[in-house]
Amino acid sequence: MFSLEGITNTVHEWLNNHFSPTLALLTEFVLVGVAAIALFALLGLGLVWMERKVAAVMQIRLGPNRVGPKGIFQTTADTLKLIMKEGLTPDGADKFLFNLAPYIVMIVAMLILAPIAFAKNFQIWDINIGVLYLSAVSSLSVIGVLMAGWASNNKYSLLGAMRSGAQIVSYELSAGLSVISIVVMTGSLSINDIILSQQNGWWIFKGHIPAFISFVIFIIAVTAETNRAPFDLAEAESELTAGFHTEYSGMKFALFFLAEYINIFIVCAIGATLFFGGWMPLHIGHWEGFNHVMDYIPSSIWFFGKTIGLIFLIMWFRWTFPRLRIDQLLNLEWKYLLPISMFNLILMTIVAIMGWHF
Amino acid sequence: MNASVIIFYIIAAFILGAGILAVTTRKIFRSAIWLLFSLIGIASLYFWMQVEFVAAVQIVVYVGGIVVLIIFSIFLTQKSGDEMPKPLKNRSIFSALAVLFGFAFTFNLIKQYGFKQIESTPFEVKVSDIGNQMLSTTEHGFVLPFEVVSILLLAAMIGCIVIAMKVKHNEQ
Amino acid sequence: MSEITVTHILFVSTALFFTGMYGLFTRRNMITMLMSVELILNSVNINFVAFNKYLYPGKLDGVFFTIFVITIAAAEAAVAIAIIINLYRSHHSIDVEDASELKY
Numbered sequence: 001m002f003s004l005e006g007i008t009n010t011v012h013e014w015l016n017n018h019f020s021p022t023l024a025l026l027t028e029f030v031l032v033g034v035a036a037i038a039l040f041a042l043l044g045l046g047l048v049w050m051e052r053k054v055a056a057v058m059q060i061r062l063g064p065n066r067v068g069p070k071g072i073f074q075t076t077a078d079t080l081k082l083i084m085k086e087g088l089t090p091d092g093a094d095k096f097l098f099n100l101a102p103y104i105v106m107i108v109a110m111l112i113l114a115p116i117a118f119a120k121n122f123q124i125w126d127i128n129i130g131v132l133y134l135s136a137v138s139s140l141s142v143i144g145v146l147m148a149g150w151a152s153n154n155k156y157s158l159l160g161a162m163r164s165g166a167q168i169v170s171y172e173l174s175a176g177l178s179v180i181s182i183v184v185m186t187g188s189l190s191i192n193d194i195i196l197s198q199q200n201g202w203w204i205f206k207g208h209i210p211a212f213i214s215f216v217i218f219i220i221a222v223t224a225e226t227n228r229a230p231f232d233l234a235e236a237e238s239e240l241t242a243g244f245h246t247e248y249s250g251m252k253f254a255l256f257f258l259a260e261y262i263n264i265f266i267v268c269a270i271g272a273t274l275f276f277g278g279w280m281p282l283h284i285g286h287w288e289g290f291n292h293v294m295d296y297i298p299s300s301i302w303f304f305g306k307t308i309g310l311i312f313l314i315m316w317f318r319w320t321f322p323r324l325r326i327d328q329l330l331n332l333e334w335k336y337l338l339p340i341s342m343f344n345l346i347l348m349t350i351v352a353i354m355g356w357h358f
Numbered sequence: 359m360n361a362s363v364i365i366f367y368i369i370a371a372f373i374l375g376a377g378i379l380a381v382t383t384r385k386i387f388r389s390a391i392w393l394l395f396s397l398i399g400i401a402s403l404y405f406w407m408q409v410e411f412v413a414a415v416q417i418v419v420y421v422g423g424i425v426v427l428i429i430f431s432i433f434l435t436q437k438s439g440d441e442m443p444k445p446l447k448n449r450s451i452f453s454a455l456a457v458l459f460g461f462a463f464t465f466n467l468i469k470q471y472g473f474k475q476i477e478s479t480p481f482e483v484k485v486s487d488i489g490n491q492m493l494s495t496t497e498h499g500f501v502l503p504f505e506v507v508s509i510l511l512l513a514a515m516i517g518c519i520v521i522a523m524k525v526k527h528n529e530q
Numbered sequence: 531m532s533e534i535t536v537t538h539i540l541f542v543s544t545a546l547f548f549t550g551m552y553g554l555f556t557r558r559n560m561i562t563m564l565m566s567v568e569l570i571l572n573s574v575n576i577n578f579v580a581f582n583k584y585l586y587p588g589k590l591d592g593v594f595f596t597i598f599v600i601t602i603a604a605a606e607a608a609v610a611i612a613i614i615i616n617l618y619r620s621h622h623s624i625d626v627e628d629a630s631e632l633k634y
Contacts, residue, residue, distance in 0.1 A: 022361075097391065129485060132414040139422030143394060146429050150387050162433055169426055189485055359551065366534050370542045377569055378548050381553030386562060393565045394544075400572050403542070407583050411595050416575075418601050425606045431561055431611045437545060445556040453555035461548040465541060473536045481587035488597075489591055499596050505584045507601050514605035521612040 004119040006299050032124055036110055044258040044266050045075045050308075051261075051315055058319040079254065087250035090152060097151035102248070102255035109262040113135045115191050116269050119279050119300035123192065130191035131183055134270060135176050138225070141263065142168040145244050148256070152247040160243025163326060165234045168225050170333045175221035177341040178214035181348040182274045185211075185357060189335035191273060198277035200285055206357045210348045215275045217341045222267035223314055224329070226260065230321035231329060268310035272303065276310075279303040362406075373399035384441045386432055394425045409483050456458060536584040539576065546573035560614045560624040564607065571603045 011031070015024040049064065049072055056063025064071030089095055115130040117123040127133055142165055149161020183189060185207055186197045197203075201276045203211050224231040240246070272278060279299035283291045324332065351357055373396055380392035383471045404413035492500050546569055553566030575596045582592025618624050 094385065095386070127410060129410050129414050132418075133409070136414045136417040136422065138479065139418060142426060143391075143421070143429075146426070146433075147387075147391065148434065150429075158433065162430070165426060165430060169422075174424070363534055366538070370538075373542060374545050374549065377549045380561075380569065381549055381557070381566055386559065389562055389565060393568065396569065397572065400576060403539075403576065404579060407539075407579055409579055409583070409593060412575075412579060412593055415597060415600055419604050420572075421569070423604055426608055427611050428561060428565065431614055434615060435561070435624050442559055442562070445558070450556050453552050456555070457548045457552045460551065461544060464544050464548075468537060468540050468544065475536060475584050476587055481583045481589040483590065483593055487590060488593065492594070498589075498591075503594075503598055507598055511601065511605050514609050518608050518612040521609070522615050 004122040007120060036113055036124075039113075040106075040110070040258065040262055044261050045079065047261040047265065047311065048075045048078075048257075050150060050311070054312065054315045055319060058316075081166060082254040083251055085250040087252055088247075090154065090247050092153040093247065094153070097147050098247075099252070101144050101148035101151060102252045102259070104147065105259040106255055106262075108137060108140045108144065109259050109266065111140075112266050115190055116266070117195060117273065117278050118303055119298070122279075122300070126190065126192050129189045131179055131189045131194070131274075135179060138266075139168075139172055141259075144259075147249070149244040150242070154247055156240045156242075157246050159246050160246070163240075164227055164244060166326075167227070167231060167233065167329060170330060171221045171224040171337075172232075174217050174333065174337040174341045175225060177338075177345055178218040178221065179270075179274060181210065181214040181341075181345050182207075184345070184348050184352050187352075191278075195273060195278040195280055198280050198283075200283055202275065202277040202280070202282075203231040204275040205324070207348070208351065208357065210344055210351055211275065213343065213344045215271070217328045217337055217344070218271055218275070219310075219313065221336065222271065224333075226263045226267060226314075228264065228314060229318040230323050232323065233326055233329060250259075261355065264305065264311055264314060268307045268314065269303075271310050272306035276306045278306075366403075366406060369399055369403050372396075373403065384444065386436055386442055387429070387526060388441075389524055390425060390428050390432060393428075408481070411483055411485055411488060501506065536580055539580040539584075543573040543576040543580070546570075546576070558625050558627055560610075560617065561628060563626070564610050564614070568603065568607070569601060575599055 012024075012028070015027055019027065041281060053063045053071075064074035067073040067077050089098055099232035112134060114125040115123065115127050115133055117126075126247070143167070145164045146161050149157045149159075151163070152158075182194065182203055185203060186194045188194060188197075198206070199259075200206075204215055205211075207214075227233075248256060279302050281291075281297060281299070281302050283294060376392045376396035376399060380389050380396055383389050383392060397416065401413045401416040402408070404416060439473070491498060492504055495501050550566045550569035550573065553569065554563055557566060558561050578592040578595045578599070580592075582589065586592070614624055617629055621629055623629075
């Protein structure tokens with residue numbers, strides 16, 4: 001049966017049989033790096049195409065349909081165009097920071113990828129504080145945005161960066177609290193343990209209403225954290241031209257654009273891991289027959305299916321809700337989401353202590 | 359010379375290099391970015407020492423909190439493209455001398471003391487151990503400092519709001 | 531030089547401490563002085579963790595001290611930045627030499 005675990009094991013054995021252990025380890029590092037970059041490129045191309053198609057469906061039009069069947073090569077063509085373009089640096093900009101910012105954003109996105117389990121036993125780094133690591137490293141991505149805004153020496157960029165910074169820092173709190181509510185149920189910070197604890201049902205079903213509330217809060221918070229509509233104040237076209245990446249062009253702009261989609265994928269993968277069991281197939285209690293049928297579907301398909309489902313949800317938001325004003329945005333977080341998620345955390349703790357979950 | 363030693367030297371050079379750049383560069387935003395790199399280097403030193411929990415706390419609080427706060431205050435009070443004035447020559451020379459002397463003196467003391475290392479017991483930090491000891495009320499529990507720190511944080515929060523609050527003038 | 535001992539780590543933290551001191555002596559801008567203070571606090575944290583790991587591996591006290599120091603550093607930075615913003619509002623400068631009168 002097809003499984004990613006088999007492929008990695010074969011590669012690992014082959015390398016260790018043919019080379020010394022140190023060399024084999026180094027080769028594996030290189031392979032993991034190449035695989036991560038390839039995944040990024042594929043995700044970028046795929047998700048941009050998906051976004052345009054979803055937008056087209058929502059607005060009852062066709063979307064990209066010229067390059068390749070159903071327009072699937074449209075984004076490849078766009079990327080080629082962006083690579084060909086000249087990368088401009090504005091005159092008054094701090095050149096070092098201006099050029100560093102897109103790479104910081106990309107490196108942070110790559111680091112977050114490490115503890116995510118893509119399939120059964122298919123994980124780059126099974127760190128014992130997995131969830132804490134995720135929320136720690138994802139707080140770094142705001143630095144790249146702030147850097148880009150300041151180094152551009154442009155008032156629109158600066159305003160966009162400040163809005164984005166305020167937004168990310170405040171919404172991180174409720175995202176963190178809803179992640180913690182799942183940690184309370186599992187009793188472990190490791191991603192692998194969290195997935196294994198959903199053997200007999202995903203947390204969104206097992207955790208009753210509190211788990212559902214924390215899922216809703218999580219989705220709202222991560223939509224804001226990735227600067228997506230309706231929270232895309234940082235790059236509100238009608239007010240700030242393009243926000244923090246106004247001055248960027250060519251490949252550096254492409255990196256920011258790519259990072260936005262990578263971040264959407266990552267937060268959706270985290271959401272799928274915490275609330276929908278990651279690669280764990282749909283199991284219902286003790287229905288042995290049903291569970292065995294579900295086990296025949298490979299775990300990687302479960303993981304990517306759930307993640308793409310959540311991504312579709314976030315893309316759906318974009319065409320459903322109007323953009324918020326900055327004061328409404330901060331009011332929503334500090335006056336509604338944060339108190340609700342704190343109260344929800346207490347509720348979740350009570351459920352976990354009394355053992356009321358299934 | 360194994361891999362772990364080489365990694366330590368790289369991390370140490372990174373921390374010190376970024377730290378020195380943070381206190382000497384004349385562009386204030388670059389200074390904040392170098393400070394950020396230095397703090398990330400310290401977090402990776404914690405990873406190297408296998409205290410992942412402290413490393414993650416370091417990144418969450420310092421990088422995600424304090425540096426972002428510092429950058430915000432730079433945004434609010436400074437102009438992009440400005441440079442800070444050069445420090446007075448006398449002052450920088452004498453500070454450098456004082457600092458070098460202090461460093462030599464302190465490190466000499468450390469070197470002569472000769473710490474005795476205990477290799478027998480393995481050092482591992484489990485998150486559950488930290489949690490249990492943090493809230494235990496026995497002899498080695500830390501519940502009292504924990505509560506005191508909570509009150510300190512509350513006081514700091516209220517203090518910040520009071521200090522930064524705009525005073526409304528009665529204009530009649 | 532084949533093994534990293536506690537002295538090596540203390541070298542790093544001492545050097546970082548005095549780097550912070552140099553910054554505190556030469557800088558006159560409040561924000562950069564705050565950054566130097568953060569470097570000093572971090573060097574202390576490294577010491578706590580290193581002592582805990584190499585000298586008392588059976589205990590966790592150093593880790594706890596580090597966590598408390600980080601917490602207090604966060605509170606300190608928040609208060610300092612509130613003061614800086616207020617200073618900027620009243621003096622239009624955050625240079626410590628410009629803030630020479632106590633009562634405004």
